[in-house]
Structure formats: structure tokens, C-alpha cells
Amino acid sequence: xxxxxxxxxxxxxxxxxxxxxxxxxxxxxxxxxxxxxxxxxxxxxxxxxxxxxxxxxxxxxxxxxxxxxxxxxxxxxxxxxxx
Numbered sequence: 001x002x003x004x005x006x007x008x009x010x011x012x013x014x015x016x017x018x019x020x021x022x023x024x025x026x027x028x029x030x031x032x033x034x035x036x037x038x039x040x041x042x043x044x045x046x047x048x049x050x051x052x053x054x055x056x057x058x059x060x061x062x063x064x065x066x067x068x069x070x071x072x073x074x075x076x077x078x079x080x081x082x083x
Contacts, residue, residue, distance in 0.1 A: 025063060028064075031054055034047070035080075048076060052076070055073055
């Protein structure tokens, strides 16, 4: 159990940040799955920039590693182009 005031505050902050990260990660994963299920190229082309934006935001805040983000964007772009 934390005894210092700053330790208690850090625990509260970590909890909020963890929940926020979980929300954004789950949103991104859901969007990626939705994009991968799409079969129409035009619809996927419109949706791709939104997904890429979510991935970039996660990479910018170090929630996801930049290489993971880059690999995901590459794979998703290849998928949309192959439709």
C-alpha cells in the first residue's frame, strides 16, 4: 500500500491512463477487424484513413510500438489495394 501522497496520486493516474489506453486499443482493434471484413473496395478506401488515424494516435502516445503501427498500416493498405 502506498504511503506517500505522490504515490497515491500516481496510482490514481495510472488507473485512469490504463482504462483510457484499453478503450482506445479496443476501439482500434474493432475498427481493424471491421476493415478486414469489408469486401467492397470503395467502402474500404473511405474507411482506411480513419483506421490509420487511430493507429497513428496509439503509436504517437506509445500505447503501441511504432513498428507495430507501421506493420499494421502496411498490411491494411495492401489488403484494401488487393480488393
